[in-house]
Amino acid sequence: MAIEFALPELGEGIEEADVLKVLVAPGDAVAVEQGVIEVETEKATLEVPAPAAGTIGEVRVASGETIRVGQVIVTIEDAGAGAPFAAEQPAASAGTPSAAEQPAPAPAAAPPEPAPALAVEAAPAPAAEAPAPPPPSPPAPAAAPAPPPPASAPPAAAPAPALPAAASSDSTPVFAAPSVRTFAREIGVDIREVAGSGPGGRISVDDVKRHARSQPGGGGAAATPAPAGAAALPDLARWGEVERLPMSRVRRTTADTIARSWQSPHVTLFQKADVTELEALRRRYRERVTRAGGGNLTMVAILLSVCASALKQHPRINAAVDVAAQQIAYRQYVHIGVAVDTERGLLVPVVRDADQKNVTELSAELGELSAKARDGKLGLDEMRGGSFTISNLGGLGTGFFTPILNPPEVGILGVGRATTEAVWDAEAGAFGPRLLLPLSLSFDHRIVDGADGARFLSWVVEALEQPLLLALEG
Amino acid sequence: MTTGVTGGAASGAVGGASAPRRVLVIGAGPGGYPAAFQAAHLGMDVTLVDPEPNPGGVCLYRGCIPSKALLHIAGLLHETDAAADWGIHFERPAIDLDQVRDWKGRVVGRMTGGLGVLTKQRRVRYLQGRARLTGPTHAVVELVEGGDQALDFDYAVLATGSRPSVIPSLLPESPLVMDSTSALELPEVPATLLVVGGGYIGLELGSVYAALGSRVTVVEMTAGLLPGADRDLVQPLQRRLEKEFEEILLETRVDAMREQGGGIEVTLGGASVEQPLRRFDRALVSVGRRPNSEGLGLESTRVRVDARGFIEVDAQRRTAEPTIFAVGDVAGEPMLAHKATHEGRVAADAIAGLPVAFEPSAIPAVVFTDPEIAWTGLSEVEAHERGVEVDVLRYPWVASGRATTLGRGGEGVTKLLVDARSERVLGVGITGAGAGELIAEATLAIEMGARVEDLRQTIHAHPTLSETLMEAADLFTNSSPHYVDRRRERARGGQAGAG
Numbered sequence: 001m002a003i004e005f006a007l008p009e010l011g012e013g014i015e016e017a018d019v020l021k022v023l024v025a026p027g028d029a030v031a032v033e034q035g036v037i038e039v040e041t042e043k044a045t046l047e048v049p050a051p052a053a054g055t056i057g058e059v060r061v062a063s064g065e066t067i068r069v070g071q072v073i074v075t076i077e078d079a080g081a082g083a084p085f086a087a088e089q090p091a092a093s094a095g096t097p098s099a100a101e102q103p104a105p106a107p108a109a110a111p112p113e114p115a116p117a118l119a120v121e122a123a124p125a126p127a128a129e130a131p132a133p134p135p136p137s138p139p140a141p142a143a144a145p146a147p148p149p150p151a152s153a154p155p156a157a158a159p160a161p162a163l164p165a166a167a168s169s170d171s172t173p174v175f176a177a178p179s180v181r182t183f184a185r186e187i188g189v190d191i192r193e194v195a196g197s198g199p200g201g202r203i204s205v206d207d208v209k210r211h212a213r214s215q216p217g218g219g220g221a222a223a224t225p226a227p228a229g230a231a232a233l234p235d236l237a238r239w240g241e242v243e244r245l246p247m248s249r250v251r252r253t254t255a256d257t258i259a260r261s262w263q264s265p266h267v268t269l270f271q272k273a274d275v276t277e278l279e280a281l282r283r284r285y286r287e288r289v290t291r292a293g294g295g296n297l298t299m300v301a302i303l304l305s306v307c308a309s310a311l312k313q314h315p316r317i318n319a320a321v322d323v324a325a326q327q328i329a330y331r332q333y334v335h336i337g338v339a340v341d342t343e344r345g346l347l348v349p350v351v352r353d354a355d356q357k358n359v360t361e362l363s364a365e366l367g368e369l370s371a372k373a374r375d376g377k378l379g380l381d382e383m384r385g386g387s388f389t390i391s392n393l394g395g396l397g398t399g400f401f402t403p404i405l406n407p408p409e410v411g412i413l414g415v416g417r418a419t420t421e422a423v424w425d426a427e428a429g430a431f432g433p434r435l436l437l438p439l440s441l442s443f444d445h446r447i448v449d450g451a452d453g454a455r456f457l458s459w460v461v462e463a464l465e466q467p468l469l470l471a472l473e474g
Numbered sequence: 475m476t477t478g479v480t481g482g483a484a485s486g487a488v489g490g491a492s493a494p495r496r497v498l499v500i501g502a503g504p505g506g507y508p509a510a511f512q513a514a515h516l517g518m519d520v521t522l523v524d525p526e527p528n529p530g531g532v533c534l535y536r537g538c539i540p541s542k543a544l545l546h547i548a549g550l551l552h553e554t555d556a557a558a559d560w561g562i563h564f565e566r567p568a569i570d571l572d573q574v575r576d577w578k579g580r581v582v583g584r585m586t587g588g589l590g591v592l593t594k595q596r597r598v599r600y601l602q603g604r605a606r607l608t609g610p611t612h613a614v615v616e617l618v619e620g621g622d623q624a625l626d627f628d629y630a631v632l633a634t635g636s637r638p639s640v641i642p643s644l645l646p647e648s649p650l651v652m653d654s655t656s657a658l659e660l661p662e663v664p665a666t667l668l669v670v671g672g673g674y675i676g677l678e679l680g681s682v683y684a685a686l687g688s689r690v691t692v693v694e695m696t697a698g699l700l701p702g703a704d705r706d707l708v709q710p711l712q713r714r715l716e717k718e719f720e721e722i723l724l725e726t727r728v729d730a731m732r733e734q735g736g737g738i739e740v741t742l743g744g745a746s747v748e749q750p751l752r753r754f755d756r757a758l759v760s761v762g763r764r765p766n767s768e769g770l771g772l773e774s775t776r777v778r779v780d781a782r783g784f785i786e787v788d789a790q791r792r793t794a795e796p797t798i799f800a801v802g803d804v805a806g807e808p809m810l811a812h813k814a815t816h817e818g819r820v821a822a823d824a825i826a827g828l829p830v831a832f833e834p835s836a837i838p839a840v841v842f843t844d845p846e847i848a849w850t851g852l853s854e855v856e857a858h859e860r861g862v863e864v865d866v867l868r869y870p871w872v873a874s875g876r877a878t879t880l881g882r883g884g885e886g887v888t889k890l891l892v893d894a895r896s897e898r899v900l901g902v903g904i905t906g907a908g909a910g911e912l913i914a915e916a917t918l919a920i921e922m923g924a925r926v927e928d929l930r931q932t933i934h935a936h937p938t939l940s941e942t943l944m945e946a947a948d949l950f951t952n953s954s955p956h957y958v959d960r961r962r963e964r965a966r967g968g969q970a971g972a973g
Contacts, residue, residue, distance in 0.1 A: 004861065060861050070895075072861035172862075173835030173851070175898060177922045185829040200896030202923045 004072045005051055010041055010380065016068045017041045018249055019061050024074065028056045036074055037061060040249050045344065045376035054078045066192075068172070176203035184208045189215070215256060250345040261405045264321075265445045268402040268414075269453050272436040273461040275418055278302065279435050281467060294360035295367035299437070300338060300392050300415065304362045306463045307413060308334045308354035311388055314456045317411040318387045321447050328447055337386035337406060338366060340373040347373045348406060350386040390415060399438045410448055413460070414440035437464065494519045497825060498613055498627040500605045500770070503531020504538075505802025505814030506633030507589060512822035513631075514596040521625060522598050523605040523615050528590035532635055533811045534582060536655045541678055543581045544658070545842050547574065548685035552844055556881055569686055575660050607771035610797045614771075629797050629825045632777075632785060633818060634770060636763040636803035644670060644731050644759050650738050651731070652758045654679060663687050664755035666720070668740060670728055672699040674841040676760035677711075680719065681843050683758075689720040691754070693742065697725055700841060704854045706868065707847050707905045710885045714845065723747065731757065765804045789831040790824035791817050799824065813837050836901070836920040840910035845885045848913035851920040852891050852901030864900060865892040867926070869946035871906050873957040876937040882907050888942035890916075890926065892950060897925045899947075908939055915943060926950045 010017060017039035024036050035047030036056075057075035061067050174181055174191050183205055184191040194211040196203035236242045247255070282297055289297040311318040311334050320329045334355040337348040349369035354362060372378045389406045394417040403414035416438035423434040441457040463469050495518045499510040502524035510522040510529075526535060533539060554564045593600050603617040605625075613630065615623045638653040645651045652661075657679045665688065669680040672694030684690045692699070692715075699715070699722065700708050716722055726744035733739075738757045742750045765783045772779065776795040778786045784807075785793055785800040792799050799821040802814030816832065823830040836851035857864045871877040871886030886906025893900050902916030919929055929947035934940045948954035 070863075173900070173920070174833070175896065175923045181833065182830075185831065198923075199927070200893075200898050200925050202896075202898070202925070 002057060002075055002077045003052065003054075004075050005036065006070050006072045007039075007048065007067050008051075009069055010039075010046065014041050014069070014380065016066050017046075019063050019065045019067055020045065021063050022059055022061065023047070024056045024059065026056050026059055030054060030056060030076065039067070040344075041380060046379065047377075048073065050076065052076060174203070175201055176208075180205050180208060187212055215259070248345065250347070254346055257407065258404055261407045264405060264407065264410075266402075266405060266442045267445045267448075267450060267453065268440055268442040269450075269457050270400045270438065270440050271457050271461050272438050273464040274423070274434050275299070275437045275464050276435040278464055278467055279418070289360050289363055292360045294363035297359070297363050298366070299394075299418070300390060301359060301363035301366050302464075303390055303392075303413070303415060303460075304336055304338070304351060304354050304366065305357075305359045306460055307336055307388060307390060308357075309463065310456055310460045311336075311411075312355055313459060314452065316448055316452060317443060317456050319410060319447065320387075320408040321410065321444065331387045333387065335386050335388075337383075337389040337409075338369070339389060339391040340370050342374050342376070344376060347378060347383060348386065348389060349373050349378055349382050350384065352385075388412065394418065394437075400440050403440060403442045405442060405444060410444035410446075411453075411456070412442050414442070416440070495628045495825065496626065497521070497822075498523065498605065498625055498630040499633060500524075500613070500630065501531065501633035501635055501766075501802070501804075502526065502529035502589075502600075503633060503635050503802065503814065504533045504811035505635070505805075505818040506531065506631065507593070507818075508815045509631045509633060509799075509801060509818030509822045510598050511592065511596050512819045513825060514598050516822060516826040518822075518826070520596075520598045521601060521627070522593065523601045523603055525602065525604055525618060526586070527602055528586040529593055529600070530582075530586040530589055531633075532637075534585050534589070536658055538811055539585055540578050540582055540658045541654075541682070542842060543578045544574070544660070544682045545678060545844075548682045549844055551685040560881065569663070571660060571663065571686075574686075578658075578660075604769075606769065607774055607798075609774050610776070610795050627797075629799065631818065631821050631825075632770065632793075632798065632800040632804055633802045633814065634766040634804045635814075636765050636809055638760070639762045639764050641759065641761060644728060644757070645733065645738075646759070648733055648738070650733060650736075650756050652756060654758075654760055657683075657758050662756075665689060666691070666754045666756075668693065668728075668738065668752070668754040668757040669760065670757060671760040671762070672696075672701070672722070672724070673760060673762065674700060674843075676758065677715065677841065677843050679758055679760065681715070684718045690718075691721045691723065691752070692719055693723045693726045693728055695725070695727055699724075700847065702853075702855065703841075703847065703849065704889070704903050706854075706887060706889065707849065707903045710887065710905050711841075711843055711845055711847055714885065715843070763803065763809055765809075767804055789833065791821040791832055792824065808837060808839065810837065810839060834921070835923075836917045838913045838917045840913060842910060845882065845906045846909035847903075847905045848909040849903040850901065850913050850917045851899070853903060854889075854891060854901075857891060857901070862900070863894050865894050865950065866890070867892060867946045867949040868959075869942050869949060869954065869957060871939075871942060873945070873954075874937075874939060874942050875956075876939050876941065877906060879937065880907055886939075886942070888912075888946045890929075890943075890946045890950075892926045897927065897950070899924050899926055899929065902943070904942075906939065906942075912940055912943065915940060 007017065019037055020040050021038040023038060024030055030036065030050045030053060032051070032053050033049040036050050037048050039046055039048060054076040055078055057077045059074050060072050067073070175196055176184075176191055180203055181191050184194065187208070189208055189212050191203065191208065194203050194207050197207050198204055282299065282302065286297045289295075315330050316328070318331050318334060320331070322329055333353060335350050335352050336354045337350045340347050340349060349372065351362060351365055351369065357365070369378070369382065372382070386406065386409060388409055389412040391403050391412060392415040393401060394415050397417055399416040401414050401416065403412040405412055418435050418437040420433050421436050422431040423436070425432045439457065439461065441453055443453045497510075497513045497518045497520045499506045499513070499520065499522045502510070502522050506522065506524065507529040510520050514520045522529065524531070551567065554567065557564065590600070601615050601617065601623065602619070603615045603623075605613050605615045607613045607630065611627055613625045613627065615625060617623060638655065640646045646653070654675050663683065663686045667680070667683050667688040667690045669676045669690060669692045672692050676692060677699060680690045680692055698705060698708060699712055712722070723742065723744070726742050726747055728740050729743040730741040731738060734753065738754045740752050740754070740757070742752060765785070767779050767783050767785055775798060777793040777798055777800070780786055785805050787793055787800050787805050790799070791801050791805060801817035801821050803809040805817065816834065820830050820832045838848060838850040841847040852862065852864065854866060856862075867890040869888045871888070872883045874883065874886070877883045877886050887904070888906070889903045890899055891901035892898070899916070899919050902913065902920070904912050904916070926947045929943055930950070932944065934944045945954045945956060949957070949959055952959060
């Protein structure tokens with residue numbers, strides 16, 4: 001029995017993924033759950049496992065391709081329905097003529113046509129250096145409520161990077177009329193990213209405008225609030241050589257999220273916590289935690305526990321704003337995200353029900369999630385649903401900073417590097433060396449008042465300074 | 475002598491206050507002259523170089539236009555034959571080959587002459603000669619009238635087209651062996667003609683010669699005529715050509731060819747060849763076309779050429795050398811005039827700094843045989859190869875009133891490929907009289923993102939062949955008034971071809 005294995009659902013709202021790597025070739029034997037391809041979605045890199053054991057017939061995708069849910073990835077021959085992989089199987093099937101007759105592998109399966117819409121860059125890429133380019137004066141859409149095109153900014157004279165044809169192999173034609181596609185190019189929107197609201201998903205000019213409005217800065221500096229589309233870059237090449245590389249999906253998603261986050265008014269409070277005693281305790285119990293399976297006990301693991309308790313005490317900082325419904329949604333759970341710096345960019349795995357786990361458990365889970373994040377093995381759902389975030393830049397030497405919210409969360413705690421400072425001890429009547437940890441709390445001022453934020457932060461500081469408090473009140 | 479290409483064009487439109495951009499277009503075929511005209515329209519200073527006295531290229535001089543003039547004659551001859559069945563009897567037509575050639579020449583002359591006038595009206599400088607790049611912004615033109623002229627430019631557009639592929643063993647030098655160019659000159663009507671290659675050029679020209687009286691034998695290496703096209707579209711044509719042609723030999727090769735006593739003797743090879751040794755008065759070799767990317771001085775630039783000789787370009791048709799663009803046959807498949815024209819305009823707009831891209835959802839292809847075959851967008855063959863799930867709606871012309879009044883009811887089919895999920899039309903194929911005209915509506919439907927429902931609800935004039943598109947769309951819900959598809963099950967999840 002041969003089956004066609006299509007890209008399965010990867011998560012809610014995820015319709016496509018970029019193929020990073022094809023892990024099998026025609027003729028390969030695969031076991032159930034063995035990875036077939038590695039894909040990158042908005043936030044996660046995942047291996048797509050084979051649904052059944054068998055021999056790979058055709059490979060219909062190639063790395064670099066964007067594929068949609070439901071698109072056939074490979075055909076699997078002699079597929080035993082989910083049968084466990086038998087050791088003698090590869091030898092048996094590899095030599096059969098059916099395996100040898102398979103059509104050429106991945107590259108040949110690329111669409112025969114010259115890829116029609118190849119990487120239409122968000123920024124219009126007009127002619128090269130020589131004479132000054134003319135302002136193309138995009139036709140201003142009449143009576144658009146928010147001005148979508150950046151006021152006829154002349155497209156940068158940056159020479160378009162000359163890319164070879166057939167860079168993109170997304171073979172489905174764009175579901176939009178040529179005039180709509182032109183409009184999208186003019187205002188710097190990648191039409192393939194626009195969700196169509198028309199019948200069957202057809203994209204209209206209004207859809208493009210809506211998309212542009214939801215993309216503040218459009219990949220450029222997110223400084224100005226919501227100019228639709230990308231503000232064209234000035235000609236950087238005039239001042240020296242410039243190399244242009246595409247933004248990865250993680251980068252684009254981060255840029256979008258951060259830009260959206262900028263729209264909610266933040267306030268940041270700074271406070272130092274005296275962690276001299278806590279640090280001594282951490283050192284004292286570190287090995288014990290490791291022996292108990294908690295891995296390396298870090299200050300962040302302790303902070304997870306402290307913040308979980310603080311969030312239960314201050315439910316508003318664990319809430320979210322529903323502007324449309326004019327409601328505040330109080331979460332009845334505490335899931336805390338921890339920002340992790342990886343090669344692929346910033347990832348935020350979420351520790352579930354942090355309030356119901358002890359420090360050893362939290363430390364173990366944090367270690368696992370961080371490792372997964374670095375190896376690109378985090379699932380999408382492992383990065384969703386957080387109610388608060390901790391971002392630790394202490395390892396890089398940073399002190400105070402102004403963390404930016406991870407919407408729809410309304411609070412984020414920035415952790416800096418602890419330093420030993422001279423602190424006045426009134427009782428002893430002398431300065432003494434104390435280890436001080438700089439904490440920066442940003443919160444959404446729409447629902448959290450300054451005093452509420454200050455109370456939350458002070459509670460955290462106090463808990464760190466007097467560890468017993470956790471046991472008493474946490 | 476170095477002549478800066480300045481002056482001439484209306485200045486200022488493109489470069490603001492500075493001098494207009496100097497654009498050199500090499501090749502004045504259906505890719506080059508539209509690029510030149512569009513660049514001139516945008517206010518650039520344009521020089522167009524081609525060896526012919528007027529723009530037109532292969533398409534007008536030696537391709538689309540003369541072949542269609544001759545195919546029109548072939549169609550007329552078919553009609554007079556068919557008329558006998560309707561009670562109209564013509565005498566056997568007398569064919570004056572000189573006059574036929576003359577008429578074809580007048581058609582070509584009118585079209586190319588018209589382009590010459592337009593070139594002047596557009597203030598495009600036309601140099602009759604061959605251009606060769608000497609750097610990213612320099613070229614030398616070897617003028618037909620003699621002498622070289624050096625040119626400086628800001629941008630160049632390469633539109634040098636393609637030429638028939640040559641197979642050395644098939645006697646390309648023999649006066650009895652023609653390629654598409656010499657076949658269009660109609661040197662004579664041979665009693666017997668061998669056509670090597672069952673692609674569109676071989677079938678179109680074979681049809682012309684057959685109509686004029688030659689006994690035509692087609693030899694095709696693959697298993698079917700028009701390789702790459704959907705089989706159900708080819709079938710009605712093949713049935714007809716089997717009557718018009720002496721023989722159609724599939725899966726057959728020409729192993730050897732020699733001149734023998736004023737004719738051509740060939741040895742055919744292939745499993746089903748019963749009589750390998752054959753003799754013909756003439757042969758037409760039509761085994762594909764090759765891009766003209768040699769001898770252009772590309773080595774003095776960063777322009778890259780792929781293994782098949784096509785110049786590599788990006789979405790704006792820009793080559794790896796930022797000042798140089800390439801369009802048309804030389805820039806890749808499909809080698810079609812209308813694709814070249816669109817690319818030429820994209821390149822000119824890109825040079826002007828407009829945010830354009832070559833990104834068609836559908837490029838129509840038309841075979842001007844009788845019946846015609848046309849398709850656009852996704853084909854069933856491609857859908858199958860790429861694993862695209864489509865619903866195939868096939869409407870046979872026996873159910874079309876208009877086709878029946880033309881006496882062509884049994885010779886046509888209109889087919890829609892519909893995305894099962896979004897119900898949008900992804901591809902259309904048509905075989906039948908006028909398919910080349912009918913395909914335009916289908917291409918517009920695909921570009922506009924029409925769903926099958928949109929086609930179904932658009933009123934089509936009765937009785938016309940265009941109704942078949944609407945009625946094919948009706949098959950999506952099996953609600954065509956004139957045809958019931960009993961086999962049709964709207965089972966989703968079926969593969970291409972399951973419809």
